[in-house]
Amino acid sequence: MKWVMAWLAGLLFGAGLAWSGMADPQRVLGFLDVAEMWDPSLLLVMLGAMGTYAVGYRFVVRCPRPLLDGAFHLPAERRVDARLLLGAAVFGAGWGLAGYCPGPVLAGIGLGNADLVWLLPAMLLGWWVSARWLRR
Template sequence: MRLVMGFFSGLIFGLGLVISGMANPAKVLNFLDLAGTWDPSLAFVMAGAMTTAFIGYRLVWRRKAPVLDASFDLPAQSRIDRPLILGAALFGIGWGIGGFCPGPAWAALPLLAPGTLVFLPAMLAGLWIGARARSNNFLAAKGALQ
């Protein structure tokens, strides 16, 4: 049941991205271009998402457990550290250069746009390299994660 609900949640999310135009990297890049062809539509999409999440969290936290699990799965750490800042910076730089983040990139895949066909393999390669580097403690040995 969790797999089915996860699939439908992802499908709704992807459809929302496509309908809102956020699967088009030009929308994101135009939002970031304050001195040029600025497009505020991303701000409206973000405001709608934050409003929905705010209301949703208020309703969900009233429950003792999620509908499809025995307990809530919350992060054990809330510390802001170097890996968090480095990861956020890399994400932001990549988002600003390519106009994609992972969700919209997957949603744009059926459109077969050349940018998507370059971004997704590069993203997957980066995820794989990052996982290998962390498991081999390569970054920790270089002092990046301390």
């Protein structure tokens, strides 16, 4: 049952990315281009996501446990350190260069964007290298 719910959540997330335009790299790059032709539409998408999360999180953590698991799995680390900042900078640089972050890459492949077939292996390789580097 857990994998069915995970699949449905991923499908809903991907549909939301596609519907909002975040699976279109030109819209994302337009949002990041604050110097010339800034497209603020994704700001509304982000504000909507933040509002949904803020309400949903408050509701969910009041429950004694998740519906399909024995306990919540929240991060233990709460401080901002150099590793977090470096990871955020690398993530942001990749997002700015490609016009995609990981979720929209998968949604874009689902929408038939053949160019992303080249981006997905590079993204997976980056995750693998990062995981190997962090274990050291």
